[in-house]
Amino acid sequence: MASFAGGLLAAGKAEAAAPAPSARQRIRNLYFPNIVLQTQDDKEVRFYDDLVKDKVVTINFFYAQCQAVCPLVMANLAKVQQLLGDRVGRDIFMNSISLRSDVDSTAVLKQYADAHGARPGWSLLRGDPKDVEHLRRSLGFTNPDPRVDKDLEQHIGNVRYGNEPLMLWAACPGQARAEWIAESLSWVIRPEAKAAATTT
Amino acid sequence: MYYNSLGEKVSRRRYREMLEAAKNRRELIAAGLTSRRDLVKMGLLTTGGLLVAKSGLSTRAWAQSQQFQQGTPNLCAGAGLPASPTTRPFIVPLPIMPIAQTVMSLNPAPTIAPNTAAGEVRAAPHQAPALGFPFPPPRLYSFTQKALQVSQSPDLPVQTVWGFTDGFHSGSPGPTYVAHYGVPQLTRNRNALPPVTQNGGFGLPSVTTHLHNAHNPSESDGNPCDFYEIGQFCDQYYPNVLAGFNSDHKPTGDINESLSTLWYHDHRVDFTSQNTYKGLVGYYLLFNDHDTGNETTGFRLPSFPQFDVPLVFADKVYDPTDGHLAFDLFSLDGIMGDKFLVNGQVQPFFNVQPRRYRFRLLDTGPSRFYEFYLTDLKNLGAANPFYVIANDGNLLPAPVQVESVRIGVAERVDIIIDFSAFAGKTVYLENRLNQLNGMGPINAGQCTDANGNPLPTILAAGQGNLLMQFRVSGTAVQDNSANPATQTFYQLPSTNVTPRITRTFKFDRLNGQWSVNGQFMDCHTMRFQVQQNSVENWILSNATGDWTHPVHIHLEEHQILSRNRQPPSLAIERSRKDVTQLPPGERVLLFFRFRDWLGKYPIHCHNVVHEDHAMMGLWHVQAVGDDVLVP
Numbered sequence: 001m002a003s004f005a006g007g008l009l010a011a012g013k014a015e016a017a018a019p020a021p022s023a024r025q026r027i028r029n030l031y032f033p034n035i036v037l038q039t040q041d042d043k044e045v046r047f048y049d050d051l052v053k054d055k056v057v058t059i060n061f062f063y064a065q066c067q068a069v070c071p072l073v074m075a076n077l078a079k080v081q082q083l084l085g086d087r088v089g090r091d092i093f094m095n096s097i098s099l100r101s102d103v104d105s106t107a108v109l110k111q112y113a114d115a116h117g118a119r120p121g122w123s124l125l126r127g128d129p130k131d132v133e134h135l136r137r138s139l140g141f142t143n144p145d146p147r148v149d150k151d152l153e154q155h156i157g158n159v160r161y162g163n164e165p166l167m168l169w170a171a172c173p174g175q176a177r178a179e180w181i182a183e184s185l186s187w188v189i190r191p192e193a194k195a196a197a198t199t200t
Numbered sequence: 201m202y203y204n205s206l207g208e209k210v211s212r213r214r215y216r217e218m219l220e221a222a223k224n225r226r227e228l229i230a231a232g233l234t235s236r237r238d239l240v241k242m243g244l245l246t247t248g249g250l251l252v253a254k255s256g257l258s259t260r261a262w263a264q265s266q267q268f269q270q271g272t273p274n275l276c277a278g279a280g281l282p283a284s285p286t287t288r289p290f291i292v293p294l295p296i297m298p299i300a301q302t303v304m305s306l307n308p309a310p311t312i313a314p315n316t317a318a319g320e321v322r323a324a325p326h327q328a329p330a331l332g333f334p335f336p337p338p339r340l341y342s343f344t345q346k347a348l349q350v351s352q353s354p355d356l357p358v359q360t361v362w363g364f365t366d367g368f369h370s371g372s373p374g375p376t377y378v379a380h381y382g383v384p385q386l387t388r389n390r391n392a393l394p395p396v397t398q399n400g401g402f403g404l405p406s407v408t409t410h411l412h413n414a415h416n417p418s419e420s421d422g423n424p425c426d427f428y429e430i431g432q433f434c435d436q437y438y439p440n441v442l443a444g445f446n447s448d449h450k451p452t453g454d455i456n457e458s459l460s461t462l463w464y465h466d467h468r469v470d471f472t473s474q475n476t477y478k479g480l481v482g483y484y485l486l487f488n489d490h491d492t493g494n495e496t497t498g499f500r501l502p503s504f505p506q507f508d509v510p511l512v513f514a515d516k517v518y519d520p521t522d523g524h525l526a527f528d529l530f531s532l533d534g535i536m537g538d539k540f541l542v543n544g545q546v547q548p549f550f551n552v553q554p555r556r557y558r559f560r561l562l563d564t565g566p567s568r569f570y571e572f573y574l575t576d577l578k579n580l581g582a583a584n585p586f587y588v589i590a591n592d593g594n595l596l597p598a599p600v601q602v603e604s605v606r607i608g609v610a611e612r613v614d615i616i617i618d619f620s621a622f623a624g625k626t627v628y629l630e631n632r633l634n635q636l637n638g639m640g641p642i643n644a645g646q647c648t649d650a651n652g653n654p655l656p657t658i659l660a661a662g663q664g665n666l667l668m669q670f671r672v673s674g675t676a677v678q679d680n681s682a683n684p685a686t687q688t689f690y691q692l693p694s695t696n697v698t699p700r701i702t703r704t705f706k707f708d709r710l711n712g713q714w715s716v717n718g719q720f721m722d723c724h725t726m727r728f729q730v731q732q733n734s735v736e737n738w739i740l741s742n743a744t745g746d747w748t749h750p751v752h753i754h755l756e757e758h759q760i761l762s763r764n765r766q767p768p769s770l771a772i773e774r775s776r777k778d779v780t781q782l783p784p785g786e787r788v789l790l791f792f793r794f795r796d797w798l799g800k801y802p803i804h805c806h807n808v809v810h811e812d813h814a815m816m817g818l819w820h821v822q823a824v825g826d827d828v829l830v831p
Contacts, residue, residue: 020522023401140530149273156712173713
């Protein structure tokens, strides 16, 4: 047993050089690649730094030509935006990321955003398809069956919601009742977030 | 001696490789190299997981080694968190949860209507007093949900978990209630969890405590939507009364509806998986004049607590960088742990005498199914039968002898193991069910290993997860418990009744959105209305392809009338149930009597990750029922 303990000690020593990351940092490392994206207004943003850090957010995936689940989910999100009123862009930031960044230019996104009445605070996003794929997998918007996962028509229709500084994360179906989605969001909007945002 | 994370002995060389592999994994994750393609490109694959498989570790370990391929779709591998640090098995004794202690009084005194002024959150006034139950009842408990510092393995740092205290003992799992039929009780559940800024990475300090399988009034059931925040409380009245007391078996209820092994757990809508994984679970044992807890009376089952031992199973992952409990926040499918805890301790040992014991086995998930075997590592070819006496805590018509028993999340089985055949030996409780991800046990022909060989659903003896070790003393002792081979318990209540209505529930996945009949959990939508004191049949069908779902229905138990139109083939399924496994492509027909109480209750998948992602619906019991066939 002594040699076992020695083994553990050695492993511990090797790690001593870098202090263990905070829980918030670990979540960031695991789930939030800081990839470059463009908004419907042609603005370049970083996923973590600009869209998620210190914020209450919703995250979902869609694409403009999607005829399956997207029209329902995106119309629903438009209603959620309406229900949340001017809190969107102030307390809550909505992010919808295109799975067809190869064809969804920022101009296409702009048109789509306008059609859905997206106001500042609801970003429709595109990026390098490889980066977006990395993001999709990191955020768990995947089906474990590779055949289903490749089928865009069956892409994940859930909406992640969360409070980044407070590490509160959950998800609801994008097709859930808009009022229910808005109410779910209220569970993670907490006054403590402001203080937590300044620390890590 | 060296062990791998599964408790198997390994050589010093293998152990060094494991440490090296773990270090590599950490570096790869830190470098953001998380796809298999990346690893192959970098020529790193051999130093990571696959080398391990080629060196002959079990297929399950091979899958675990794949876990660092976060997010890569693969039916035959885990997806999610990297593997836990190494822990030594069987060096810590099995913890036994303390028995919950009553208090003389509660301050403020309990009230029939919710005491909102004092911070109580309860959906409705207590129903029990109006039906003749005493108020306040003779037994009062003061339970508090709070953060606790615990050791789950000597090889892991002290963990901050959430557990329960009764004012005398704290723990996760919480103290065990010992309740008796005919003795109603009230528990004040108070939320004293730390502020949301201290959740440590997962968990919402907003709770509701469900007493799983109790025949309880809705306002005391612990409904997912009746959650309360820090500083608030909920008084839950547990009448401990047999179903039928206010309907078809007045006034005492139907003895054949006796419940024995219940459990309590957090049920917060959208956050149940995080909050239960963080520790908010505990046992509730219910005794009566037959199941007495004394092996010289009634059914003469092994005496509680010495020979009647509740076991809480949970699988968890610990962060490889610092050894702290980790939760995959972004999983939609289910979470698989690579560390197996029994009563809050990784792979404990338990000293037993060579006689009969009653063990109550509970799977708290989050997503894993277990198939329990008794294994003698020195005689792997031997079948080691034991008796199942209760399914979901309900004593069977008679004990059933088995070599293994499978349960899903939230299911319980009570078993009798006779250790007299193992005097002086060491044996193990082993999970031999092969499950790689949240989909459920792998289906026949679904997966192959790196060499193209099919992965079995049931692993060979000794190749599964050794959950706990029994060290059997060599000294013969007295055993007054009855021989299960000759016992009978309760009769099954008759199902030869025409239902008022037969409803159908299709469990489905629509673009990754878990659903029941194409609809999603919503606290403000009642799907249908059951008529009080009526009989219903429910058809549950699985439209999710390869997935298996453990489906739970509150308030009343059910009997399985058929699986795919055939009577259930498993002897232990000829029983009363509160969770029914719904394997791929199956259609089960259930029989219910909804009696005595009014109010809202849920039906849901008890893979808590599916449950949190809306695979749940609310219904309610009212004086008049509706005719919605597909709610």
